[in-house]
Amino acid sequence: MTIAALESLSFGLGRMAEAAEESGHRLCLLTGDRSVYRHELATLPADALDVVDVVDVDTDDPEAVRRALAALPSLAGLINTTDTWSVPAAELAAELGLPGPAPAAVRLLRDKRRVREALHAHGLSRSTAVAVPPGPEGAEEVLRTVGLPAVLKDSSGTSSRSVWIAHDEEALHRALAEAAQQPLKGALFAEAFLAGPLYSAETLSWEGTTRLLGVLSRQTSRSAVVREEVAAFPVALPDGERAAIEAWVGRVLEVAGHRRGFAHVEFILTAEGPELVEINRRIGGALVGEVLCRSLGTNVYTAMMDEALGRRPALLDAPLEGGRGPAYGFVLVYADRPGVLKGWHGLGELAAFPGSVEWFPVRKPGEHLPHVGDQRGCTGMVLAQAPTAELAQHRAWSAAVRVRPVIADTA
Secondary structure, eight states: OEEEEESOOSSOHHHHHHHHHHTTOEEEEEESOGGGGHHHHHHSOGGGGGTEEEEEOOTTOHHHHHHHHHTSTTEEEEEOOOSTTHHHHHHHHHHTTOOOOOHHHHHHHTOHHHHHHHHHHTTSOSSOOEEOOSSGGGHHHHHHHTOSSEEEEETTOOTTTTEEEESSHHHHHHHHHHHHTSOOSSOEEEEEOOOSOEEEEEEEEETTEEEEEEEEEEEEOSSSBOOEEEEEEOOOOOHHHHHHHHHHHHHHHHHTTOOEEEEEEEEEEETTEEEEEEEESSSOTTTHHHHHHHHHTSOTTHHHHHHHTTSOOGGGTSOOOGGGSOEEEEEEEEOSSSEEEEEEESGGGGGGSTTTOEEEESSOTTOEEOOOSSGGGEEEEEEEEESSHHHHHHHHHHHHTTOEEEEEOOO
């Protein structure tokens, strides 16, 4: 029987294939651009090709996707690990009578403004969200209802795109002007700026039960436009604080209507406790899935297959290595300007650094990079391990500063 994936995150396909095989199923990836998965496809073990197929299809065309799914032998489940295709995947699963989340719940989670409003109504967010028009006319509304500093967001944005932090009126007007020039996926809204370090809770839920798999630390750029730079897992928290975060995130997911599957819940740990940034109803992106598997000592993607088949994930009850496994840190390596990627300096130096340093390419030489202000400018990632997340982050950063993308001007 077959489990289909309607697109996927760039990394994790190999782990998904292993998990599908363990469940006795084949995995089929439906994709409109297989180059996104070049690293995963290039590093799949030869025997994994016996359990994973790649079908090239326009995944933005619902009818084309329906035809591709109809052609699969004995389709048993449909999974999705992206924000962009989460609603279409949920709707198709419901249409085909396959296990899956309620489409209405997925639509709610894809609207960051509605999620903030729902949490505020239930006392889980100190402030609400306010819709604002992009352009200069939005400034008065932000100043009147939210104040400064404020955060402006695309309600359906992904990969930290179209997110601005405005600390003063000059920055607010600049952000609104930039937003007016952006092709937003949803609508622009404003919310209060949250003071404190950024983390994400990596969770798994099933019908009202949520397990905190661990907390990931996150560092973003200092610029007004948010860009993710560094992450490490698992953050060492006092027992009482970890239990409080697990209880809090369970309440947040319940109010947001997320009742099954992975969630990547970004939050600020403020002086008054955790405050939500956003919820992604999927496993974390970049190398989060990989570090979960390595640090917890198990292939967490088996839970994804369980969910796709409509059964309670065994990972909810399984003993995990927790703090006994190694911790990991990874750094995103960005191009410093738009242009054509020619390669990288410094990759040959990585083996000299402590932490069993590894390089995960995101782009390949010859690719044009038109954007460097968000994740689209990431050319690759440096991963390092250590006994603690703090040490792993330091090791990854020390190695990553030696890697320098070589960029040529566009002809």
